Amino acid sequence: MRNTLLDAGGVRLSVRESGPADAPAVVLVHGWAQSGEVWSPPSSLRGYAVDLRGHGASEVAGGGYRESAVWAADLKAVLDHVGRPAVVVGWSYGGLVIADYLRFHGTAGLSGLVLVGAITELGRGRPGGLTGRLADAVLPEAYSDDPAVAVPALTGFCRDQAPGLGGDVVQRMLGTALRVPPWVRRDMFRRDVDSAGVLKAVDKPTLVVHGTADEVVDPAAGEYAAALIPGADLRRYDGIGHAPFLERPECFAADLGRFVAEVSR
Amino acid sequence: MRNTLLDAGGVRLSVRESGPADAPAVVLVHGWAQSGEVWSPPSSLRGYAVDLRGHGASEVAGGGYRESAVWAADLKAVLDHVGRPAVVVGWSYGGLVIADYLRFHGTAGLSGLVLVGAITELGRGRPGGLTGRLADAVLPEAYSDDPAVAVPALTGFCRDQAPGLGGDVVQRMLGTALRVPPWVRRDMFRRDVDSAGVLKAVDKPTLVVHGTADEVVDPAAGEYAAALIPGADLRRYDGIGHAPFLERPECFAADLGRFVAEVSR
Numbered sequence: 001m002r003n004t005l006l007d008a009g010g011v012r013l014s015v016r017e018s019g020p021a022d023a024p025a026v027v028l029v030h031g032w033a034q035s036g037e038v039w040s041p042p043s044s045l046r047g048y049a050v051d052l053r054g055h056g057a058s059e060v061a062g063g064g065y066r067e068s069a070v071w072a073a074d075l076k077a078v079l080d081h082v083g084r085p086a087v088v089v090g091w092s093y094g095g096l097v098i099a100d101y102l103r104f105h106g107t108a109g110l111s112g113l114v115l116v117g118a119i120t121e122l123g124r125g126r127p128g129g130l131t132g133r134l135a136d137a138v139l140p141e142a143y144s145d146d147p148a149v150a151v152p153a154l155t156g157f158c159r160d161q162a163p164g165l166g167g168d169v170v171q172r173m174l175g176t177a178l179r180v181p182p183w184v185r186r187d188m189f190r191r192d193v194d195s196a197g198v199l200k201a202v203d204k205p206t207l208v209v210h211g212t213a214d215e216v217v218d219p220a221a222g223e224y225a226a227a228l229i230p231g232a233d234l235r236r237y238d239g240i241g242h243a244p245f246l247e248r249p250e251c252f253a254a255d256l257g258r259f260v261a262e263v264s265r
Numbered sequence: 266m267r268n269t270l271l272d273a274g275g276v277r278l279s280v281r282e283s284g285p286a287d288a289p290a291v292v293l294v295h296g297w298a299q300s301g302e303v304w305s306p307p308s309s310l311r312g313y314a315v316d317l318r319g320h321g322a323s324e325v326a327g328g329g330y331r332e333s334a335v336w337a338a339d340l341k342a343v344l345d346h347v348g349r350p351a352v353v354v355g356w357s358y359g360g361l362v363i364a365d366y367l368r369f370h371g372t373a374g375l376s377g378l379v380l381v382g383a384i385t386e387l388g389r390g391r392p393g394g395l396t397g398r399l400a401d402a403v404l405p406e407a408y409s410d411d412p413a414v415a416v417p418a419l420t421g422f423c424r425d426q427a428p429g430l431g432g433d434v435v436q437r438m439l440g441t442a443l444r445v446p447p448w449v450r451r452d453m454f455r456r457d458v459d460s461a462g463v464l465k466a467v468d469k470p471t472l473v474v475h476g477t478a479d480e481v482v483d484p485a486a487g488e489y490a491a492a493l494i495p496g497a498d499l500r501r502y503d504g505i506g507h508a509p510f511l512e513r514p515e516c517f518a519a520d521l522g523r524f525v526a527e528v529s530r
Contacts, residue, residue: 174443
């Protein structure tokens with residue numbers, strides 16, 4: 001494992017690289033207020049787990065969090081660094097970042113797409129951005145500048161997104177979330193994004209994974225993306241919440257490994 | 266500003282370097298469950314702000330947190346990286362790490378010492394480790410594996426250590442604290458350390474800064490170190506809490522700059 005700092009239009013993005021240099025490449029995009037640390041890519045793959053701007057070990061850029069073109073450019077910087085076609089995996093808000101990329105760059109540089117508990121749209125009435133009970137319960141409190149408001153909301157979010165996580169894991173995820181400045185957490189949701197056309201134009205193999213008990217992103221958001229992306233395979237994880245790769249790590253690793261093997265043939 | 270990763274006996278330690286390469290060198294050692302991010306060294310100095318093992322961007326070593334020799338070796342790795350005599354500044358638990366260094370290496374590589382709201386000893390009845398009301402109120406809860414116990418305790422600690430900090434600053438410090446594994450937070454206090462002989466043997470200029478309203482480390486702990494270290498200068502910050510460099514940044518920067526200029530002549 002090594003950390004690389006990339007220059008993405010003036011902001012330095014941290015990328016955790018793992019696995020054999022010549023193995024199939026997988027770019028992993030985490031969700032809102034998390035970091036690339038959430039991923040444990042199979043050791044048979046070359047993983048590139050980026051920390052999005054404002055998150056983890058990446059710099060806190062002064063802006064860009066509401067702009068599709070900026071998210072697209074950030075992901076392009078990672079793919080340019082990889083330098084060969086990669087499967088991109090997006091968790092939660094990471095799916096929206098992938099949609100941002102598709103909007104500006106199509107599927108250039110992509111060998112396949114994986115969406116996990118992901119949104120692809122954002123805003124009232126957008127089916128690709130349909131949130132669940134838990135997200136509705138903690139927003140907008142989780143954006144607050146006031147620790148007395150934000151901390152309990154984020155604690156509930158981190159603890160309940162995937163029941164059964166250890167207390168040490170919850171504390172670390174909560175720590176990661178709290179280190180994202182409140183205004184960045186807020187800005188990321190101040191967007192109105194329609195991705196229907198973008199999803200219909202995808203011309204690469206796509207796997208959509210969604211827990212049937214996901215209370216952060218409604219399973220209907222995953223179904224929406226799977227229905228619009230031509231030929232997409234929808235895999236429902238029965239009884240699983242918002243983090244299939246943490247709740248059923250072996251199962252997710254097997255599904256991801258199989259998908260990458262298929263698209264890399 | 267750039268980040269360097271040092272190898273300290275198998276664990277990689279992150280060091281934030283700032284300022285002109287040929288300016289007087291200052292090594293900054295943060296406190297329990299914080300990181301080098303807390304420091305803003307004057308731009309006229311060459312700053313080396315380490316993240317201690319298990320903290321910030323440094324690796325979480327599997328052990329060593331109870332061992333004086335390990336802390337000593339970690340600080341030695343930083344000083345070896347600096348490569349010339351430096352002033353070491355220790356905040357809170359960082360003062361204990363400096364005492365650990367002195368125990369094994371004396372003042373080799375040091376041009377001066379600064380202790381800020383610092384302990385130099387640890388354990389029941391140790392005057393150099395005397396804690397205040399706030400520390401007593403949140404320990405041992407702040408070590409708990411259970412988020413329901415640890416999060417409120419750490420929130421209170423981060424918020425009340427230095428009254429007047431912005432909510433965004435408190436959230437970021439709390440995030441840093443929560444990302445230190447609970448067992449590391451715990452291990453660091455499972456020590457019994459007497460430093461009287463070590464302090465009496467200091468043969469370099471020393472400045473002790475302590476807020477008179479510090480409720481984490483009792484001002485008596487600073488007075489104890491200042492009394493034992495030959496020729497030490499004790500500077501009381503009237504009405505200030507546990508983080509003088511955050512509560513009175515200009516004043517602390519001036520005091521530090523003046524001290525470094527004197528010892529670097």
